[in-house]
Amino acid sequence: MSISRGCRGLLVTALAVTTGCGAAAGERGDAAAAAATGFTYALQRADGRQACALLAPRTLDELEKPEQTPCAQAVTEERLPAGGAVRRVDVYGGQARVVLTGDTLFLAHFPSGWKVTAAGCTPRPEQPYDCTIKGG
Amino acid sequence: MTPRFLRENGLSLAFGTGFLLALCGQAIAGHADFNNALVSDGMEPIGLGAYLTSSDFAVDVTENWQSEYLQFFLYIFVTVWLLQRGSPESKELDKAGPESDEDQLVGEHAPADAPRWARVGGWRQAVYSRSLALVMGGIFLLSWLAQSVTGTAAYNEQQLRDLQAPVGWTQYITAADFWNRTFQNWQSELLAVASMVVLSIYLRQRGSPESKPVGAAHTATGVEG
Numbered sequence: 001m002s003i004s005r006g007c008r009g010l011l012v013t014a015l016a017v018t019t020g021c022g023a024a025a026g027e028r029g030d031a032a033a034a035a036a037t038g039f040t041y042a043l044q045r046a047d048g049r050q051a052c053a054l055l056a057p058r059t060l061d062e063l064e065k066p067e068q069t070p071c072a073q074a075v076t077e078e079r080l081p082a083g084g085a086v087r088r089v090d091v092y093g094g095q096a097r098v099v100l101t102g103d104t105l106f107l108a109h110f111p112s113g114w115k116v117t118a119a120g121c122t123p124r125p126e127q128p129y130d131c132t133i134k135g136g
Numbered sequence: 137m138t139p140r141f142l143r144e145n146g147l148s149l150a151f152g153t154g155f156l157l158a159l160c161g162q163a164i165a166g167h168a169d170f171n172n173a174l175v176s177d178g179m180e181p182i183g184l185g186a187y188l189t190s191s192d193f194a195v196d197v198t199e200n201w202q203s204e205y206l207q208f209f210l211y212i213f214v215t216v217w218l219l220q221r222g223s224p225e226s227k228e229l230d231k232a233g234p235e236s237d238e239d240q241l242v243g244e245h246a247p248a249d250a251p252r253w254a255r256v257g258g259w260r261q262a263v264y265s266r267s268l269a270l271v272m273g274g275i276f277l278l279s280w281l282a283q284s285v286t287g288t289a290a291y292n293e294q295q296l297r298d299l300q301a302p303v304g305w306t307q308y309i310t311a312a313d314f315w316n317r318t319f320q321n322w323q324s325e326l327l328a329v330a331s332m333v334v335l336s337i338y339l340r341q342r343g344s345p346e347s348k349p350v351g352a353a354h355t356a357t358g359v360e361g
Contacts, residue, residue, distance in 0.1 A: 056178065056179075057178060058177075058178030059178075090292070090296065090302045092191070092289050092290075092292040092293040092295075092296055092302060093190055093191060093192070093289065093290075093293035094174075094179065094180075094182065094293070095292075095293050095296035095297050096296065097296050097301070097302065106296060106299055108179050108180075108297070109180075110179075110180045111180060117178075117299075118299050121299065123301065127300075128298055128299040128300050129299045129300065129301075131299060134299065135177075135178045136178065
């Protein structure tokens with residue numbers, strides 16, 4: 001797991017608190033990675049209910065909206081790519097990106113923990129990731 | 137604090153207090169603004185404590201600090217050589233440069249109550265002779281570095297919220313966001329200095345040391361009221 005290069009390269013201890021770098025980022029990165037892998041493992045087991053419990057509210061709403069399908073059913077029908085092992089975690093403030101061997105997920109921090117805001121994401125040059133599920 | 141202490145330190149006390157009040161105002165307004173953006177993006181608002189330790193607050197503070205210290209560093213340093221006829225912000229027109237030891241009261245010309253490093257020669261006098269510009273310039277560079285570091289984190293938080301890849305520090309300092317924040321502060325500081333230099337040629341503020349005496353000629357240079 002790697003924390004962003006920007007954080008690693010700068011040994012400005014006094015600024016660590018405000019940049020989200022340092023030891024705290026490691027714990028936050030671990031928690032974000034755990035939420036991301038928890039989400040993908042739940043989908044592997046076809047456990048839509050558990051996967052939905054790890055979705056951010058707006059992402060969950062967007063998933064249910066088109067067909068008024070319950071989240072647990074809609075999320076398993078999306079056929080998101082298998083996640084796999086964690087390759088990289090970036091955490092800045094209340095936002096995180098977790099790159100797995102098979103997928104990239106974006107997460108946001110809520111009082112109840114890290115929640116997936118977007119999944120099934122593939123990078124596009126000079127543009128936001130193209131994500132299968134995401135908030136509005 | 138005695139009335140005498142307050143009278144003799146009114147300038148620093150007033151500006152120090154004003155700074156703290158303005159910083160509190162920025163913290164409260166910035167917190168509300170940040171939370172408005174979070175809620176609009178479907179995120180949970182954060183507490184004031186979390187905002188005060190966030191990169192978003194830090195970059196907003198440091199980008200203004202660096203430009204203010206740059207302004208005063210330049211003013212202190214550039215006015216050694218550059219002059220402006222008629223401005224109380226300029227030295228007299230024949231005094232460009234670091235001036236003589238006699239003019240600057242250093243070494244053998246130092247009075248009994250001169251700072252010790254002004255009396256002694258060598259590196260200590262050389263450093264002390266430039267200490268104001270060195271410290272102001274140093275704070276500018278540190279604030280600018282802090283802006284770049286906290287700006288990277290704030291920029292990346294927004295990037296992730298927008299489902300975009302974060303960038304490293306070296307990428308950020310060549311990014312439009314960094315230079316937009318930098319130049320928008322620099323231009324306003326340089327405008328304020330240029331305005332002060334020129335307007336103080338023709339306009340007066342009775343009793344202010346930043347102005348010439350009210351009756352001084354427009355051509356009088358290096359005269360403060």
